[in-house]
Amino acid sequence: MYAILDIESTGGKYNEEGIMEIAIHKFDGHKVVDKFMSLVNPEREIQPFVVKLTGINNKMLRTAPKFHEVAKRIIEITDGTILVAHNAQFDYRILRTEFRRLGYDFQRKTLCTVDLAKKLLPDAESHSLGKLVRSLGIPMSDRHRANGDAIATLKLFKLLLDKDSQKTIIKEVLREESQGELSPTQLDIVSGLPSETGVYYMHDKDGEIIFLGKTKNAKKRVNQHFTNLGQLARKLQKETKKVSFEPTGSELLAILKEYVELKKTRPKHNNITKKSLFSHVINFSKNGSPHIELEIVKNKFKKRQKIGFNGIPSANSFLKKISQEFELCPSSLGLEDTCDHSKNGCSDGCSDLENAMEFNQKIEDALDKYSIKGKTIVLLDRGREHGEQSFILVKNGILKGFGYVQLNHQINNIHILESIITPMPSDENTTFIVESYLRKNNNLKILELTPAL
DSSP states (O other), X not given: OEEEEEEEEOOOSTTOOOEEEEEEEEEOSSSEEEEEEEEOBOSSOOOHHHHHHHOOOGGGGTTSOBHHHHHHHHHHHHTXXXXXXXXXXXXXXXXXXXXXXXXXXOXXXXXXXXXXXXXHOTTOSOOSHHHHHHHTTOOOOSTTSHHHHHHHHHHHHHHHHHHOTTOHHHHHHHHHHOSSOOOHHHHHHHHTSOSOSEEEEEXXXXXXXXXXXXXXXXXXXXXXXXXXXXXXHHHHHHHOOEEEXXXXXXXXXXXXXXXXXXXXXXXXXSOOOOSOSOSEEEEEEOTTOSSOEEEEEEGGGOSSOOOEESSHHHHHHHHHHHHHXXXXXXXXXXXXSSOOHHHHTOBTBSHHHHSHHHHHHHHHXXXXXHOOTTOOEEEEEEOSSTTOEEEEEEETTEEEEEEEESSHHHHTOHHHHHHHOEEOOOOHHHHHHHHHHHHHOOOOEEEEOOOOO
């Protein structure tokens, strides 16, 4: 993780300068994940040549926060990062000086884009930020302002990362961040992986898959395998000679692919999933009563499975969720022995139980929302790249497969979707994976389709 930094200082005698503007872009190697920028009241005069260069004057800074007011935010956004700056020695010195004035020893690892550019772009006529980015065709605005220079430095750093074919930059970072020292082979493996969502496969010297897993960040996850302690970690560190990766974009798709791939390849170091991923279900029956009765039972005793859960607490959590969402009395769902009617909105006693038709309809509505039984739907999520969407197709309640689309007209046409999907086997576990994900995540777009005849 990197923190792209630029500071504008007041000028003046060495180690007597103050920060008057700062910008930090937290960068994970692919995208900016956080940013901070602010004018800062330096509590000292700005040198005239600095005013002319930056356009920042004393009047502009009178109401700006003082450094001690932004210090905590700077510490937080740079925690665990490598500071990257153009002429990093200067920016880092000024920053450390300000923290020393507060009695705090601020220390971070640094990378200097001047030094990197000299190594990776040795033929450049100039390595000053303005001339260098101009020669590379990198757009730049607000020169000599913290955020403008920080953005230009970020774009330059991205280009340098791409040109760093020997991965000297990432190797240095990984050595600093690792709990243990990575071997040259492990460094090469990790440096070649993206910080993306998908499924990773760890191979031995013969190419056999010895371990696989889903992840939201392949680079970070594999690096953890290579630096963690424990029996499994030691086996993987010893036997892994290559790691392949399949991006999915969608976390749900990564979970499904992990389940399917585990059943198909059965890697020797994975704990292969038992027959059922869920231990309990909510059973629904009337038992002579006009209203539906709900009962949490073990999966092996189910009579009529509706929705599966991994444990009783998970099932109770779902009942509480639908109690609030559909305005159902908690006691009518078996959550409490008694009901505080005024608190739970039961104005005429437990009217849920008195109006069986209304109560039953609410239960059916709740089940319909969080179940895929009998439905033909498309679950849309992020794709592997910009402009692409991933989709998972469910037809008549059965998982059919997944694919990727870029055009909206493809999404609404089930004939097209069926022709471009990659088939995926369906069973009670894939149904559980989809339904449990839908209960916990609201970021998926769900489209209902008419089944093809």
